[in-house]
Amino acid sequence: MPEGHTIHRLSKDLLSDLGAGVVKATSPQGRFAHGAALINKKTLVTSEAWGKHLFLTFSRETILHIHLGLIGKFRPQALEHEPSDTVRLRLEGSRAWHLTGPQKCALIPKEEFLRVIDDLGPDPLRRGSKWEDFASGLTNRKTPIAISLLDQSIIAGVGNVYRAEFLFLLGIHPQRPSCDLTKTELKDLWKLSVSQLRQGVRLNRIVTVSQEDSGTTPGRLKPKDALYVYKREGRPCRRCGSSIRVTKLAGRSCWWCDRCQRR
DNA sequence: GCAAAATGTCAAG
DNA sequence: TTGACCTTTTGCA
Numbered sequence: 001m002p003e004g005h006t007i008h009r010l011s012k013d014l015l016s017d018l019g020a021g022v023v024k025a026t027s028p029q030g031r032f033a034h035g036a037a038l039i040n041k042k043t044l045v046t047s048e049a050w051g052k053h054l055f056l057t058f059s060r061e062t063i064l065h066i067h068l069g070l071i072g073k074f075r076p077q078a079l080e081h082e083p084s085d086t087v088r089l090r091l092e093g094s095r096a097w098h099l100t101g102p103q104k105c106a107l108i109p110k111e112e113f114l115r116v117i118d119d120l121g122p123d124p125l126r127r128g129s130k131w132e133d134f135a136s137g138l139t140n141r142k143t144p145i146a147i148s149l150l151d152q153s154i155i156a157g158v159g160n161v162y163r164a165e166f167l168f169l170l171g172i173h174p175q176r177p178s179c180d181l182t183k184t185e186l187k188d189l190w191k192l193s194v195s196q197l198r199q200g201v202r203l204n205r206i207v208t209v210s211q212e213d214s215g216t217t218p219g220r221l222k223p224k225d226a227l228y229v230y231k232r233e234g235r236p237c238r239r240c241g242s243s244i245r246v247t248k249l250a251g252r253s254c255w256w257c258d259r260c261q262r263r
Numbered sequence: 264g265c266a267a268a269a270t271g272t273c274a275a276g
Numbered sequence: 277t278t279g280a281c282c283t284t285t286t287g288c289a
Contacts, residue, residue, distance in 0.1 A: 003270050052271075067271080069271045070269060070283095071269065071271085071281090071282060071283050071285095072271090072282075073284075086284090088282095100282085100284080101281095101284075102282080103272065103273095103282075150271090152272090159271075160270055160271085206270070
């Protein structure tokens with residue numbers, strides 16, 4: 001589930017749901033019992049997303065740092081919905097929110113918050129992020145562009161789905177050395193990140209296929225029709241019909257179309 | 264019904 | 277580059 005769009009959407013939804021009053025916090029799993037007790041009966045003051053990191057600030061400057069990792073989920077439930085014993089944290093406002101399988105769920109001091117965001121590259125979903133910072137992170141980098149796009153210190157919030165889809169949409173081969181991209185390509189890559197991630201927040205899912213290619217609106221698309229290349233190895237490219245290929249880059253599968261994406 | 268994979272990251276070899 | 281982490285979902289019998 002979680003690339004940057006998921007976390008930014010969560011950040012908004014949590015604030016509108018829990019921001020009104022005092023929050024009740026528990027840890028049905030028990031593993032975060034101490035932290036939950038410290039948050040309990042406090043007010044949610046701010047909710048911020050930086051790339052794939054979520055920071056909830058409660059009264060008295062208590063900062064809760066959450067990172068979902070690969071398998072974590074943070075989902076709204078009806079108040080009467082009983083939490084399973086895998087729920088690390090349950091927050092209760094106008095709805096209940098159940099956090100399961102997070103990579104990180106901890107109360108942190110302000111210095112650590114600053115350190116975490118300092119290590120991140122520009123986040124296309126944050127105001128004030130500049131494409132020049134993205135571009136300067138890639139100068140002199142011979143690493144394949146598909147590897148750079150997963151590097152959170154280069155661009156924060158892009159994950160394995162978006163990297164493959166962005167490169168397809170711009171006709172860029174995943175193995176192209178990062179430093180070989182033209183200024184125009186870099187600018188386009190940044191602009192595409194901004195528009196795609198924003199759409200991801202709006203729809204609360206990743207849909208990259210255009211209306212012309214799909215013949216319908218994004219909201220009505222079936223999951224398997226929403227993407228151009230991700231997890232489509234061996235299937236025909238939606239643009240040219242040639243077989244989608246897959247390779248390992250940065251330890252993760254990366255899909256591309258050899259005809260649409262030139263080296 | 265069970266194994267494998269999953270939109271992620273870090274530490275160890 | 278590989279394994280570990282943590283849980284749910286998917287794919288295959």
